[in-house]
Amino acid sequence: MDTQKKVLLVExxxxxxxxxxxxxxxxxxxxxxxxNARDAIIKIQNNPKDLILFDCNSLGVxxxxxxxxxxxxxxxxxxxxxxxxxxxxxxxxxxxTVNDLITKPLNSTELQYRINRVFDRRNMIDLLxxxxxxxxxxxxxxxxxxxxxxSKEIFYIIVKEVATLIDxxxxxxxxxxxxxxxxxxxxxxxTPDIHLEIxxxxxxxxxxxxxxxxxxxxxxxxxxxxMKDVQENVKTIKDNAIVVIPIILKDNVIGTLFLRSVRDxxxxxxxxLKFLKVVAHIAANALxxxxxxxxxxxxxxxxxxxxxxxxxxxxxxxxxxNFNNLLSGILGHTQMLLSKxxxxxxx
Numbered sequence: 001m002d003t004q005k006k007v008l009l010v011e012x013x014x015x016x017x018x019x020x021x022x023x024x025x026x027x028x029x030x031x032x033x034x035x036n037a038r039d040a041i042i043k044i045q046n047n048p049k050d051l052i053l054f055d056c057n058s059l060g061v062x063x064x065x066x067x068x069x070x071x072x073x074x075x076x077x078x079x080x081x082x083x084x085x086x087x088x089x090x091x092x093x094x095x096x097t098v099n100d101l102i103t104k105p106l107n108s109t110e111l112q113y114r115i116n117r118v119f120d121r122r123n124m125i126d127l128l129x130x131x132x133x134x135x136x137x138x139x140x141x142x143x144x145x146x147x148x149x150x151s152k153e154i155f156y157i158i159v160k161e162v163a164t165l166i167d168x169x170x171x172x173x174x175x176x177x178x179x180x181x182x183x184x185x186x187x188x189x190x191t192p193d194i195h196l197e198i199x200x201x202x203x204x205x206x207x208x209x210x211x212x213x214x215x216x217x218x219x220x221x222x223x224x225x226x227m228k229d230v231q232e233n234v235k236t237i238k239d240n241a242i243v244v245i246p247i248i249l250k251d252n253v254i255g256t257l258f259l260r261s262v263r264d265x266x267x268x269x270x271x272x273l274k275f276l277k278v279v280a281h282i283a284a285n286a287l288x289x290x291x292x293x294x295x296x297x298x299x300x301x302x303x304x305x306x307x308x309x310x311x312x313x314x315x316x317x318x319x320x321x322n323f324n325n326l327l328s329g330i331l332g333h334t335q336m337l338l339s340k341x342x343x344x345x346x347x
Contacts, residue, residue: 004030005119006047010040010054011083016106020053023108024115036060037069044073051079051118067097079118134275137161141282154286155187162259162279163189166272169239170260173283176200176253180210183255204230209244210253215277218242219267243268245280249288257283 005028009020012035024031032049034040037059040052052070059066063082071077080097085104099118102111141158155173163171170190174183183206185196200207204226209216218224219241221234239260247255257280261268 004028005050006030006032007051007053007115008032008034008040008043008049008078010034010037010052010058012036012055012058016055016083019106019108020111023111037066040066041069041073044070044078048074048076049078051081051115053081053083053115055083057085063098071097079122081114081118130271133165134271137165137275138278138282141279151286152187155283156189156192158279158283158286159187159189162257162276165275166259166261168259168261170258172258173247173255174198174206174258175255175287176210180253186255202230202233205242205244206256206258209246209256213246213248213253215246215273216242216244217268217273219263238262241268243273243276245276247280247284247287249284254284254287 007024007029009017009031011017011020011033017033021031032043032047034043035058037054040054040059043049044052054066056063061069067080070080077097079099081100081102082098083102083104083106099121100114102114140161159171159173162168168189170188172185172189172194173187175186176183181200183198183200183203185194185198188194200210205216205218208226216226218226221227221237221240221242222231227234237260239262241261241263243259243261245257246253247257257276259276
């Protein structure tokens with residue numbers, strides 16, 4: 001897994017190049033060098049950086065213009081540390097995008113400390129933003145569960161929110177049969193009206209989640225031993241990672257939350273896995289409500305059917321009664337006519 005931080009140093013002084021290179025460990029930092037702002041922007045466009053270290057006197061442009069060029073060259077703004085010999089009024093080091101400032105001559109301890117501090121701050125902000133996104137997604141899911149009785153709509157909102165937040169290429173909810181041999185795909189974020197039944201044996205990751213009642217994580221589909229029996233089926237898909245979370249209701253595994261994603265040298269994070277567990281719990285409650293609604297609807301239909309049968313019975317009884325009354329009259333008149341005919345014949 002690639003954990004190297006990509007750092008770009010913009011500096012004309014070769015001595016400083018070598019000094020920074022000696023301080024930043026190769027296994028932690030992927031360090032690159034340029035000696036002017038134009039080449040720096042080309043580097044950033046071709047290979048986005050996590051941190052830019054620049055000597056204010058090496059840019060060839062003023063600092064504000066350089067930072068503006070960086071903003072326009074990348075979607076994710078890197079950390080910024082300015083290097084200067086003297087702090088003066090001609091350069092504005094207080095810009096919000098400048099995370100820190102180092103003065104020459106450089107000190108190895110201070111350099112490492114300030115770089116670590118920038119990354120720590122950025123990590124904290126990143127976590128806060130992700131936590132906020134998690135909370136917003138959970139809020140939308142909770143609103144859906146409480147605002148509609150349509151289980152189809154609820155499950156679609158759940159998988160759609162998860163797919164957006166985790167950047168999944170496929171997010172689905174499976175509802176398993178009692179014998180655990182088949183599952184119905186009751187929701188998929190890319191197919192709102194999905195109607196599909198799958199064999200559990202064709203999904204070893206789902207089968208394991210159902211059997212162990214634990215989350216199953218496949219970081220690399222083509223190399224994980226769990227997937228060896230289905231290699232032919234999965235080798236053509238572009239996804240390389242899977243997460244399956246069992247949906248447990250009242251101590252019974254009733255389904256799974258299934259997620260496939262493209263992971264470029266990056267494992268599922270603890271934050272992502274924690275979020276998925278919470279969603280699976282919400283899905284369990286939603287399924288419980290769906291079962292209850294289905295039972296109520298089935299009971300209602302049975303009652304309606306019973307009421308219809310009772311009404312038909314009453315109608316049939318009424319019709320038979322009226323028919324008997326009519327038939328009695330007809331029979332009475334017929335008997336009278338027959339009596340008259342017999343009297344005429346005998347006389």
